[in-house]
Amino acid sequence: MTEKIAIQTKNISKRYVIGTKNSKPNTLAGEIINFISTPIRNFKKLRSLSNNTTDNTKTIWALQDIDLTINEKEIVGIIxxxxxxxxxxxxxxxxxxxxxxxxxxxxxxVGSLLEVGTGFHDELTGRENIFLNGTILGMNKKEVEENLDKIISFSGVSNFIDTPVKRYSNGMRVRLAFAVAAYLEPEILIIDEVLAVGDSSFQKQCLGKMDDVAKSGRTVLFVSHNMESIMTLCTRVIWIDEGKIIKDGDPVSVVNEYLETTNTISETNINLENINKRGGDGSIKFTNLTIMDKNQKEKTQFNIGDTLNLSISLKAIEKGLLNSNLTIKILIKNQNNTTVLSFNNESYNHFIKLDDKNNKIQFSIPKLPLGQGLYSISLEVWVNGGKADTVGDVGVFESTPGDFIGNGIPDQEHSLFHTNSVWS
Amino acid sequence: MQKISANQNSFFKFKELINYKDLLYFLVLKDIKSRYAQSVIGIGWAIIQPVFFMVVFTIIFGRLAKIDSEGVPYAIFSFCALVPWTFFANGVTDSTNSLTANIGMITKIYIPRLLLPISAIIGKGIDFLIALIILVILLFYYQINPGLKVLYVFPLTFLLIISAFGIGTILTTLAVQYRDIKYALPFGIQILMYSSPIAFSSSMIPDKYQTLFAINPMVTVVEGFRYSFLGTGTINTNMIIASLVGAITVLLISLYYFTKTEKSFADVA
Known part of the structure; x- marks a missing residue:
């Protein structure tokens, strides 16, 4: 018996228009002309969102020539x-x-679940939202009614089912929303990373449900950063990078290859100017990241408990912008792409004001608390409340067994985190 | 087998709308329930808006400005116009905002997007029915018997609905890309109100401006409502047909524009 095709794509490409920062005039007359012509410029910019502009500097190819054939009953993970x-x-x-x-x-x-609880309305009760959300997801009233009891019991919020959802906690909302989606029964199910919500017991419940769905003979397309669930659930994995398929095959080999390339230790001195994948309006850009030890020596291997120093350089397109109120965020993620540490200067009441010559920020973690493994560094800069630049997973360092407590004995137990403790 | 590509051209997917009729039902329910949730008077607010305007108009235009109400009490003269007008104004406003207010339903899931302006119009239709009941009560109070002319209300209501839906659909399509629409709408509605015979009768307009005046679809509707309930005003079948042709043309253009633009909603919203 030949297998039936569920999804077939032929050379799919998708182009998006991206915002480009306009250069600002520096004279009063220029400022006035600029102000008057703003509506015209805005109109051109808004119109270009839907028009097919051929100006390549303002567009980005999110997908390029994707050719895929997915057979019925395949459980495909996309990483x-x-x-x-x-x-x-x-x-x-x-x-x-x-x-x-x-x-x-x-x-x-097709049933797709790119967000949990699309269309949920605060003023409606849980029960009413089940019907609204269920029909949004493509069920009809009868199908929702048939599954109503199961949905309510799966959600675990049966006591509050006739209460408006605005009185729900965040967790309750998510549970209810996922419960509706769990009883969606399309032939092809498309799921974006939605399992990364809720507490761990609920996540387990969700993964169990996913497993049932997978075994019930439906075609599933599933995006996740959680490599563990990808490997347990999927029969095939597709790895996409910069809009192209890099590898397509059996889960273990694709995931392993993906992890190898993404999490190799990076250089110690990383030039950030030529990175294409970045967010924000571009008014300020990261130019360099240097990873160093406590003696300012460039290094990417650290023992647990060592001092980690980062030096970050920035540049502004506009003169004087570095002198504004800057917020720098530093995120450290583990191999599952989970953020394990997050820092920003505001929470330390540290104000960052730089200028074109003095454009470096020094950051230090005095005692690295992270367990053994590879970690990546992501950076964000905000200026006057607007996001100026983001670069993701630019530097990677390794944490190796070390003496966190400082008693001279290297820690041998494997744990994700280390912290001081008091015994009595 | 479904095909997804850049050059799909389907004008109006009626069958798809039918498949989603249950969603339409719940969208309307959401619209009505959420509008009157946590309010003491609840659905009573549907009555208060036109009644309040009636009182204000009666005092200002009826008593102070002494505008001619063609032999019927000014209160019912203005209320008879306010019932369709309130539906039109609120229907256009709600359907214009229907897409931008439900961004999640556009960017995170596929539903036939036309359901959003449709449900906004139906939601306001409930208010319209309630206001009509008040109008009937007022007719009894003033002992006015409309007679068989009242049957004109059916084609007029049809005209009213497709005018509001057609205009709302064009505006909501534009509003996805240009948020200016949202800000310009309230005073656009105000201007339209003063250029419709709500507070006055269209016989007050000089003859040479009558044609220009009649471009506004609400002129036929309002004058028609007065004619069928109160027997005042001038309306004839030709005027209704001309307005219907105009409104259906606008509706077809709006549906064409909507389906053509719909493909890029998720990218620009």
Whole structure:
């Protein structure tokens, strides 16, 4: 028996228009002309959002020539770093957006879950929201009614089912929303990273439900950063980077190869100027990141408990912008792409004011508390409340067994974190 | 087998809307329930808006400005116009905001997006029905018997609904990309109100401006409502047909524009 095709894509590409920062005039007359012509410029900018502009400097290809054939009953995991085009692919297959070129053929009823609780309304009760959300997801009233009792008991909020959801805690909302989605029974199920919500027992419940779905003979497309669940659930994994398929095959080998390339130790002195994947309006850019030890010696291997020093350089397109109120965020993520540490200067009441010559920030973690493994560094800069630049997973360092407590004996136990403790 | 590509051209997917009829029902329910949730008077607010305007108009235009109400009490003269007008104004406003107020339903899931302006119009239709009941009560109070002319209300209501839906659909499509629409709308509605015969009768407009005046679809509706309930005003079948042709043309253009633009909603919203 030949297997039936559920999804087939032919050369799908998707182009997006990105915002480009306008250069600002520095004379009063220029400022006035600039002010008067703002509506015209705004109009051109807004119109270009839907028009097919050919100006390549203002566009980005989120997907390029994706050719895929997915058979019925396959459980396909899609992996890749942030901004690689995974979600765009799911959006195209869910009919939310159309490809710029190419086409996709879909055989069967599609149910997609890119967000939990789409259309939830605060003033409606839990029960009413089940019906609203269920019909948004593509069920009809009868199907929701048939599953109503199961949905309510799966959600675990049965006591509050006739209370408006605005009285719910965040966790309760998510549980209710996921419960509705869990009883969606399409032939093809498309799921974006939605399992990263709720507490761990609920996540287990969700993964169990996913497993049931997978075994019930439906076709599933599933984006996740959690490599463990990808490997246990999927029968096939596709790795996408910068809008292209890098590898497509059996879960273990694709995931391993992905982890190897993404989490190799980086250089100690990293030039950030030429990174293409970045967010923010670009008014300020990161130019360099240097990873060092306590003696300011460049290094990417640290023992647990060592001092980690970072030196971050920035540059502004506009003169004097570095002298504004800057907020720098530093995120450290583990191999599962989970943020394990997050820092920003505001919470330390440290104000950062730089200028074009003095453009470096020094950051230090005096005692590295992270367990053995590889960690990546992501940076964000905000100026006057607006996001100026973000670069993800730029530097990678390794944490190796060390003497966190300082008693001269290297720690041998494997644990994710280390901290001081008091015994009596 | 479904096909997804850049050059799909389907004008109006009626069958798809039918498949989602249960969603339409719950969207309307959400619209009505959320509007009157946590309020003491609840759905009573549907009555208060036109009644309040009636009182204000009666005092200012009826008593102070002494505007001619063609032989019927000014209160019912203005209320008869306010019932369709309130539906039109609120229907256009709600359907214009329907897409931008439900961004999540556009960017995170696929539903036939036309359901959003449709549900906004239906939601306001409930208010319209309640206001009509008040109008009937007022007719009894003033002992006015409309007679068979009242049947004109059916084609007029149809005209009213497709005018509001057509205009709302064009505006909501524009509003996804240009948020200016949202800010310009309230005073656009105000201007339209003063250029409709709500507080006055269209016989007060000089003859040479009558044609220009009649471009506004609400002129036929309002004058028609007065004619069928109160017997005042001038309306004939030709005027209704002309307005219907105009409104259906606008509706078809709006549906064409909506389906053509719908493909890029998720990218620009």
């Amino acid at each position: 890749g770093s942030n901004g690689s085009g995974k979600s765009t692919l799911l959006k195209i297959l869910s009919k939310i957006t159309i490809p710029t070129t190419g086409e996709a053929l879909i055989n069967g009823k």
